[in-house]
Amino acid sequence: MDDEQDKLNRFQEAFERGQEGQISNYEAWLQDQGIDSEKVNREYLEQYFRENPENAVNHEEELEEVAEYIGFFSRRSNVYHLPVIGISEVGKTQFIQTVSNLLGQIEPEIEQRTYRADDFTELGEDEERIFEVRDELRGLDKVVVYVDDCEWAEAESLLESFRVIESVVDDAFLVTSWTPEYWMHHREDVETVLPSSTEIHLSPFSEKDSLEALNQVVKVLSDDGLDLPEEFLEEIHRYSTGIPGVFTDLLLASLREAFVKELELGSTESVEAAAGKLNLDEVEETVYELSDTKVTILTHMLLWNHRDGIRPSQLVDLLDRDKSTVSYHLKDLQADGLVESEKQGRSAYYRVKNQVKPFIQTRIAQNGEYNG
Numbered sequence: 392m393d394d395e396q397d398k399l400n401r402f403q404e405a406f407e408r409g410q411e412g413q414i415s416n417y418e419a420w421l422q423d424q425g426i427d428s429e430k431v432n433r434e435y436l437e438q439y440f441r442e443n444p445e446n447a448v449n450h451e452e453e454l455e456e457v458a459e460y461i462g463f464f465s466r467r468s469n470v471y472h473l474p475v476i477g478i479s480e481v482g483k484t485q486f487i488q489t490v491s492n493l494l495g496q497i498e499p500e501i502e503q504r505t506y507r508a509d510d511f512t513e514l515g516e517d518e519e520r521i522f523e524v525r526d527e528l529r530g531l532d533k534v535v536v537y538v539d540d541c542e543w544a545e546a547e548s549l550l551e552s553f554r555v556i557e558s559v560v561d562d563a564f565l566v567t568s569w570t571p572e573y574w575m576h577h578r579e580d581v582e583t584v585l586p587s588s589t590e591i592h593l594s595p596f597s598e599k600d601s602l603e604a605l606n607q608v609v610k611v612l613s614d615d616g617l618d619l620p621e622e623f624l625e626e627i628h629r630y631s632t633g634i635p636g637v638f639t640d641l642l643l644a645s646l647r648e649a650f651v652k653e654l655e656l657g658s659t660e661s662v663e664a665a666a667g668k669l670n671l672d673e674v675e676e677t678v679y680e681l682s683d684t685k686v687t688i689l690t691h692m693l694l695w696n697h698r699d700g701i702r703p704s705q706l707v708d709l710l711d712r713d714k715s716t717v718s719y720h721l722k723d724l725q726a727d728g729l730v731e732s733e734k735q736g737r738s739a740y741y742r743v744k745n746q747v748k749p750f751i752q753t754r755i756a757q758n759g760e761y762n763g
Contacts, residue, residue: 417647417650420650421646421650424613424617424656425613425614425617426612426613426617426646427612427613427614430611430612431612431643431646432643433639433640433643436608436611436639437484437485439611440485441485441488444485444488444489444492444493446607446611447485447489447604447607448596448600448603448604448607449482449485449486449489450482450486450593450594453475453486453591453592453593454486454489454490454493456589456591457473457475457490457566457591458490458493458494460473460564460588460589461490461494461501461535461564464533464535464562464564465498465501465533467562468561468562469561469562470557470560470561470562470563470564470565470585471563471564471565471588472564472565472567472585472586472587472588473564473565473566473567473587473588473589473590473591474566474567474568474569474574474581474587474590474591475487475566475567475568475569475591475593476568476569476570476571476574476590476591476592476593477568477570477571477592477593477594478570478571478595478634478748478749478752478753478756479570479636479745479748479749479752480634480635480636480637480745480748480749481593481594481595481634481635481636481749482593482635482636483539483540483568483593484539484540484568485635486568486593487505487537487539487566487568488505490537490566491503491505491535491537494535501533501534501535502531502532502533502534502535503534503535503536503537504524504527504528504534504535504536504537505536505537505539506524506536506537506538506539507538507539507540507543508538508539508540508541508542508543508544508549508567509540509543509544510524511524511544511545511548511549511551511552521551521552521555522555524552524555524556525555525556525558525559528556528559528560528563529559529560531560532562533562533563534560534562534563534564535563535564535565535566536556536560536563536564536565536566537565537566537567538552538565538566538567538568539567539568540568541567541568541569541573541574542569542570542573542693542696543696543698544696545696546577546580549581550580550581550584553565553581553584553585554584557584557585565585570693570752571752571755571756572690572693572694572752572755572756573693573694573696576694595632595633595634595635595749596628596633596634596635596638597633598625598628598633600633601624601627601628601631601633601638602621602624602625602628604635604638605624605627605628605638605642606619606624608639608642609642619656619657620657622659623645623657623658623659623661623662626659626662626663627641627642627645627662630662630666630671630672631671632675632750634749636749637671637746637749640669640746641662641665641666641669641671644665644668644669645661645662645664645665646661647665648661648662648664648665648668649661652664669746670728670729670744670746670747671746671747674728674729674747674750675750677727677728677729678729678747678750678751678753678754679754681754684720685720685723685724686754686755686758687710688706688710688717688720688721688724689724689729689730689743689751689755690755691706691709691710692706692730692741692742692743693743693748693751693752693755698742699733699735699740699742700732700733700740700741700742701740701741701742702738702739702740702741703717703718703721703739703741706721706741721741728744728747729743729744729747729751730742730743730744731744
């Protein structure tokens with residue numbers, strides 16, 4: 392009876408603390424640290440830097456290279472193509488948006504149009520979208536066309552879309568973005584339709600640029616100019632290897648881990664805990680030690696541009712291996728934290744986890760294993 396009364400008393404005391412605002416709450420904790428809780432998410436940060444590219448640390452040399460090519464195009468008549476290639480989360484979308492924003496400031500008379508590549512994926516079933524694009528571009532004297540996320544488009548639909556665009560615009564400069572494996576797998580076909588003037592390759596940031604970018608993110612999160620320890624930011628760079636999307640996610644996850652584990656804001660322990668949650672603590676070593684068969688399976692997963700993922704039976708056909716062998720490797724890849732699955736009806740779909748995708752793409756690129 393005493394235990395029941397004690398439980399009731401403690402429940403009532405907690406209830407009264409809540410009434411008085413004395414509550415352990417992540418949003419309240421962030422506010423106490425000088426951080427705007429509404430800004431602590433990827434979507435807000437991406438939107439902010441899209442609208443304020445001047446505040447984003449970007450690939451400065453590559454930006455200037457693109458500017459030179461567009462400047463060359465602005466005085467000539469022809470169709471030019473500039474593929475922008477980089478691993479996932481390296482900042483290709485931000486890069487394209489920065490090019491568009493800066494060009495609009497210095498040459499507002501040059502028309503610009505931006506599309507996602509998967510706008511054209513359904514070309515065989517519903518041709519209206521590409522013909523809407525055709526009508527948008529027809530009659531423009533000179534236009535810069537950005538086509539982002541080409542890895543999510545069916546190759547044939549994308550190639551046909553390029554043909555349509557080229558057929559209606561005499562003076563066009565196309566900037567397209569690709570992951571390395573998808574570009575190398577389809578480059579020859581693309582080049583027959585739309586030869587490249589050059590290739591722009593985006594690499595992860597140096598430690599100096601990572602720290603500068605992280606400080607910019609912190610500045611956005613905190614109106615009062617929160618000053619986090621340099622060793623905290625260096626630890627984030629180390630785990631992320633300078634990949635912008637990864638270090639942004641790791642920064643946000645580190646804030647939550649500091650709250651959950653009651654650590655001091657800016658402690659390296661919070662980064663270690665967050666890296667473990669995101670499977671980043673041993674990802675480089677895990678990926679490096681993968682067998683050739685597992686790398687081939689992961690390559691097929693990345694080239695399979697359906698967002699739901701790929702079924703084991705489809706991997707069996709692609710690899711020409713028996714089902715048990717494929718299942719064995721998939722189980723291992725899941726255990727290593729590299730792959731996740733989702734059940735849809737009777738079928739299971741497998742895909743590479745977003746947070747480890749850049750590391751796997753780097754391994755594939757280093758080995759030149761693009762064809763699976």
